[in-house]
Amino acid sequence: MTTVQIHIPDEIQRRYRSDHPLRRTGLALFGIGLLIFVVGATGIFSTIPLLYSLLSLGLATTGALLFIIPGITERKPGIDNDGIMFRPMLNRKSVAWLTAIVFTGFYVLLYWFPSSLEHMVVASDPLSWALRGKAADRWFLYGTLYTLAVLVMGARMLIKYRHSRYHIIRTLSVMFFQLVFAMLLPSILQLFNQPEFYFHYFWPLKYDYLFPSKITFLLENSTRLAVFMGFWAIVMAFIATPILTYFYGKRWYCSWVCGCGALAETLGDPWRQLSDKSLSAWRIERWMIHSVLVFITVVTLLLWINSATEGAVLGSFSYSFSRIYGFLIGAMFAGVIGVGFYPLMGSRVWCRFGCPQAAILGLIQRFASRFRITTNGGQCISCGNCSTYCEMGIDVRWYAQRGQDIIRASCVGCGVCSSVCPRGVLNLENGPVSERLH
Amino acid sequence: MTQTRRDPDTLHVVIIGNGVAGVTAARHIRKGSAAAITIISSESDYFYSRTALMYIYMGHMTFEQTKPYEDRFWEKNRIDLLRDHVTHIDADAKQLRLASGDSFGYDVLILATGSQPNKFGWPGQDLHGVQGLYSLQDLQRMEQYTRNIGEAVVVGGGLIGIEMAEMMHSRRIDVTFLVREESYWNNVLPPDESAMINRHILSHDIRLHLSTELEEILPDSRGRVRAVKTKTGEEIPCAFVGLTAGVHPNIGVCEGSPVTTGRGILINRYFETNIPDIYAIGDCAEFISENGTRGRIEQLWYTARMHGESVAGVILGRRAEYDRGILFNSAKFFDLEYQTYGDVPSDVRDEDSLYWEHPDGTRCIRIVMRDGVVTGFNLIGMRYRHQVCERWIHEERPLTYVLEHLGEANFDPEFSHQFEDRLIGQWNERHPDQAVHRVRRRGLRRLGTSAYRHIRENATS
Ligand SMILES: Cc1cc2nc3c(=O)[nH]c(=O)nc-3n(C[C@H](O)[C@H](O)[C@H](O)COP(=O)(O)OP(=O)(O)OC[C@H]3O[C@@H](n4cnc5c(N)ncnc54)[C@H](O)[C@@H]3O)c2cc1C
Ligand code: SF4
Numbered sequence: 001m002t003t004v005q006i007h008i009p010d011e012i013q014r015r016y017r018s019d020h021p022l023r024r025t026g027l028a029l030f031g032i033g034l035l036i037f038v039v040g041a042t043g044i045f046s047t048i049p050l051l052y053s054l055l056s057l058g059l060a061t062t063g064a065l066l067f068i069i070p071g072i073t074e075r076k077p078g079i080d081n082d083g084i085m086f087r088p089m090l091n092r093k094s095v096a097w098l099t100a101i102v103f104t105g106f107y108v109l110l111y112w113f114p115s116s117l118e119h120m121v122v123a124s125d126p127l128s129w130a131l132r133g134k135a136a137d138r139w140f141l142y143g144t145l146y147t148l149a150v151l152v153m154g155a156r157m158l159i160k161y162r163h164s165r166y167h168i169i170r171t172l173s174v175m176f177f178q179l180v181f182a183m184l185l186p187s188i189l190q191l192f193n194q195p196e197f198y199f200h201y202f203w204p205l206k207y208d209y210l211f212p213s214k215i216t217f218l219l220e221n222s223t224r225l226a227v228f229m230g231f232w233a234i235v236m237a238f239i240a241t242p243i244l245t246y247f248y249g250k251r252w253y254c255s256w257v258c259g260c261g262a263l264a265e266t267l268g269d270p271w272r273q274l275s276d277k278s279l280s281a282w283r284i285e286r287w288m289i290h291s292v293l294v295f296i297t298v299v300t301l302l303l304w305i306n307s308a309t310e311g312a313v314l315g316s317f318s319y320s321f322s323r324i325y326g327f328l329i330g331a332m333f334a335g336v337i338g339v340g341f342y343p344l345m346g347s348r349v350w351c352r353f354g355c356p357q358a359a360i361l362g363l364i365q366r367f368a369s370r371f372r373i374t375t376n377g378g379q380c381i382s383c384g385n386c387s388t389y390c391e392m393g394i395d396v397r398w399y400a401q402r403g404q405d406i407i408r409a410s411c412v413g414c415g416v417c418s419s420v421c422p423r424g425v426l427n428l429e430n431g432p433v434s435e436r437l438h
Numbered sequence: 439m440t441q442t443r444r445d446p447d448t449l450h451v452v453i454i455g456n457g458v459a460g461v462t463a464a465r466h467i468r469k470g471s472a473a474a475i476t477i478i479s480s481e482s483d484y485f486y487s488r489t490a491l492m493y494i495y496m497g498h499m500t501f502e503q504t505k506p507y508e509d510r511f512w513e514k515n516r517i518d519l520l521r522d523h524v525t526h527i528d529a530d531a532k533q534l535r536l537a538s539g540d541s542f543g544y545d546v547l548i549l550a551t552g553s554q555p556n557k558f559g560w561p562g563q564d565l566h567g568v569q570g571l572y573s574l575q576d577l578q579r580m581e582q583y584t585r586n587i588g589e590a591v592v593v594g595g596g597l598i599g600i601e602m603a604e605m606m607h608s609r610r611i612d613v614t615f616l617v618r619e620e621s622y623w624n625n626v627l628p629p630d631e632s633a634m635i636n637r638h639i640l641s642h643d644i645r646l647h648l649s650t651e652l653e654e655i656l657p658d659s660r661g662r663v664r665a666v667k668t669k670t671g672e673e674i675p676c677a678f679v680g681l682t683a684g685v686h687p688n689i690g691v692c693e694g695s696p697v698t699t700g701r702g703i704l705i706n707r708y709f710e711t712n713i714p715d716i717y718a719i720g721d722c723a724e725f726i727s728e729n730g731t732r733g734r735i736e737q738l739w740y741t742a743r744m745h746g747e748s749v750a751g752v753i754l755g756r757r758a759e760y761d762r763g764i765l766f767n768s769a770k771f772f773d774l775e776y777q778t779y780g781d782v783p784s785d786v787r788d789e790d791s792l793y794w795e796h797p798d799g800t801r802c803i804r805i806v807m808r809d810g811v812v813t814g815f816n817l818i819g820m821r822y823r824h825q826v827c828e829r830w831i832h833e834e835r836p837l838t839y840v841l842e843h844l845g846e847a848n849f850d851p852e853f854s855h856q857f858e859d860r861l862i863g864q865w866n867e868r869h870p871d872q873a874v875h876r877v878r879r880r881g882l883r884r885l886g887t888s889a890y891r892h893i894r895e896n897a898t899s
Contacts, residue, residue, distance in 0.1 A: 076641070076642070076773060077773070078772070078773030079773070081496075081497070081498040082496050082497055082498070082608040083496070083497040083608070084497055084498060085494075085497040085498065085499060085500050086497045087497075163773070164851065164854070165851075165853040165854050165855070166851045166852055166853050166854070169853055278508060279508065374849075374882070376821070376823060376824050376849055377766070377823070377824025377825050377828070378740045378743075378766065378824060379740075379766065379768050379777070379824055381487065381489040381490075381739045381740075382458065382487045382489070382490075382506045382739070383487050383489050383490035383493060383499075383504065384487060384490055384493075384499055384503050384504050384505075384506065385490075385493065385498060385499065387503070388498070388499050388503045397506060398506075401506060415851060418851055419851070420498075422770040422775070423768040423769075423770070423775070423777075424768060424775050424777055424821035424849065427821070427849050427850075427851060428851065428852060429852075429881065429882045430881075430882065431881075431882025432882075435882075
């Protein structure tokens with residue numbers, strides 16, 4: 001007896017490719033914008049920054065929006081996952097690999113070959129002058145691209161999930177934090193010659209915020225704002241984070257505020273189903289994420305010991321240790337792999353396997369939080385939609401089909417399992433800790 | 439029918455059928471014993487979720503993702519899987535004959551062979567391009583038959599019919615949906631709910647033909663379906679016909695064996711057939727009726743699961759009579775979710791039910807009562823808590839109590855609009871003498887401790 005193979009022929013894909021005129025125009029504009037952006041690397045546009053900016057970033061953004069907008073009329077509000085498993089881009093076929101290489105390549109250039117981006121940085125010059133009163137650098141270009149991705153793909157989320165107020169509100173939230181807290185506020189701070197500071201990032205994700213050098217710089221600063229920043233860093237890391245997580249679970253941060261979460265929930269959403277749901281992946285996840293947490297905690301402690309002893313005990317050891325962390329985790333993991341591998345391993349590789357912030361929030365969520373995903377009695381039909389679309393690789397169905405609540409350290413509370421469940425089985429809820437059903 | 443008590447650890451339990459019934463039985467027998475367990479099934483190597491067939495076709499999931507357990511789960515739990523078809527049961531020798539030619543012995547046999555699609559002898563029902571939807575092989579055929587076609591017809595106004603319509607709609611195939619009744623699924627849904635679904639089907643550009651019966655299916659010169667003809671003589675051209683006029687128990691395996699069958703394999707409330715050590719569970723079983731009425735057949739996912747759990751108890755020596763408890767179910771019609779708890783007759787009288795419908799016509803709440811006591815709920819476009827509804831029905835709560843506490847039952851996601859107040863407002867307007875006030879809104883925080891305890895006690899495993 002032969003094994004049953006459900007073979008979906010390639011021509012099926014065509015039925016899902018929309019030929020809406022706006023889509024085609026959008027795709028063309030996006031392509032042209034991207035091309036101009038890349039050609040700019042040669043430096044031929046360096047003397048005309050505004051035009052370069054409009055023709056590259058401007059055109060690509062407009063194109064992407066035009067591509068997205070027909071979604072409003074093409075399908076009625078409701079879960080729209082038709083054809084996802086047939087699309088090469090979403091199923092690790094060659095286009096997906098290509099995209100992953102492009103993403104990864106960009107991060108490699110950004111971190112280790114910045115001179116290659118020298119002329120492309122010009123594309124963000126006009127915006128940089130307008131916001132910060134100075135020329136752009138590669139980090140400003142990166143921030144601009146990042147924010148544009150969150151806003152444009154955020155618009156896509158708003159359309160895709162327009163039937164769900166939960167998704168609308170949380171998507172608006174990540175768009176807001178990315179635009180205001182990650183982009184505008186730090187720029188304005190620079191305009192007024194204040195220290196660069198991101199109010200929505202805390203130790204250990206923004207690990208240097210509790211490094212002795214940064215904290216002493218802020219607290220011993222002459223401006224009141226800097227002192228406030230120092231206090232903010234400490235209070236958020238040690239007091240606000242545990243309290244908020246106790247009440248709402250880690251989602252208040254991971255899928256509402258955090259910039260990495262913002263990108264994952266917008267740009268990364270089309271690839272969410274690629275996360276590995278196996279038990280072995282879960283085992284690796286727990287090892288890795290907690291190791292990173294230990295790593296950064298040790299680095300931070302060493303730096304403080306070093307600073308307290310004025311280098312007498314450790315010499316420059318703690319600095320090289322912190323540089324290793326910055327290279328391995330801060331750059332390699334969070335950037336290159338975290339975003340670069342979206343098309344191969346799903347949108348939350350970094351959040352799941354590497355983020356020390358997620359590790360801390362996860363521990364609180366697992367052991368001392370009012371948050372859980374409640375299972376609605378016996379309604380589960382074990383279909384598997386919830387597990388398939390969990391970006392964190394949680395096998396939600398395993399719990400749902402036994403009537404258990406889902407209480408997992410990694411759950412970022414995106415709420416997609418609850419939306420895709422065709423039987424109304426799952427609900428994100430806050431309630432007494434002791435009443436969670438394991 | 440009484441069976442001698444043996445140490446379950448020494449038994450070889452053989453289960454025919456790796457659907458949810460058979461697999462649940464195996465899991466629970468494993469939990470409670472060291473018995474040898476073999477599941478024989480001809481459809482697939484591993485248990486997959488039949489309810490997810492539509493999502494494979496629509497590209498929401500791959501076949502792999504419909505398997506509720508990783509492949510290595512079975513070996514780890516020492517449940518042997520055998521891919522073969524059982525052709526004959528030799529009850530005297532306790533041997534099974536397999537399609538591969540082998541024989542297979544058992545100490546205890548559980549029949550969990552599921553259902554088969556009904557066919558009513560329509561002319562042309564076996565043409566190329568005509569089929570029902572039950573198994574993986576059906577899905578495979580559907581994939582081939584519907585490749586690049588433009589028009590299809592679905593016959594039968596039940597849950598699988600609307601699923602097939604939605605499946606093909608997702609591939610941009612024009613679907614005509616023939617429903618014999620004058621309104622969709624109105625043998626189950628009261629008129630208001632049924633009308634709401636009719637409207638929803640139409641809004642998805644499905645050509646819904648109500649009160650329409652199939653006369654025959656017409657072939658082209660190559661033996662493929664070309665069109666269907668209705669009883670009124672109308673011809674509808676199509677390249678595919680989905681027949682979804684219900685299912686019946688799959689009892690073929692009992693042929694030539696002494697196991698008695700009616701419509702299904704006949705069992706008592708302990709899942710015992712007339713032959714010692716042979717049990718039947720899930721869709722294929724028919725409970726012998728005690729008062730001469732038609733025996734009950736339960737064809738649902740959760741009842742199959744409950745059968746599996748209960749039969750494991752019986753085999754492990756915890757012989758308890760099966761009680762399926764208060765009925766519930768759910769479905770999704772395109773984008774409309776439907777949940778039901780307790781008893782909601784399709785012909786419920788107006789004075790026995792309270793019905794509220796959202797002005798946009800895509801959500802409703804119906805509460806059914808008998809002698810002032812709440813007996814059932816229907817929800818469309820809204821989610822209610824299973825445990826809370828069940829508790830109220832079980833405790834025979836009066837309508838006014840249920841209305842006051844309705845927020846406890848609401849299971850909709852955070853931030854979604856809540857409509858209990860509107861239902862209560864409608865009640866108060868019509869019954870000013872019995873006006874009620876809502877005491878709770880949605881959310882666990884607002885659930886009383888007693889409700890919590892109840893939810894905890896009812897958690898299944
Ligand atoms: C498309 C579809 C959608 C559904 N959706 C829902 C839903 O949303 N909610 C709900 O409650 N119910 C739903 N149902 C019904 C539900 O799936 C069934 O009630 C349930 O699967 C029955 O489980 P079972 O274990 O009794 O049988 P099955 O799942 O049918 O398993 C029986 C297995 O035994 C095998 N078998 C039979 N005879 C032999 C033999 N002689 N030798 C070897 N193997 C054999 C069959 O091949 C089959 O694999 C749906 C059914 C279908 C077809
Ligand atoms: S999506 Fe819903 S019904 Fe399907 S397995 Fe998950 S909880 Fe169960």
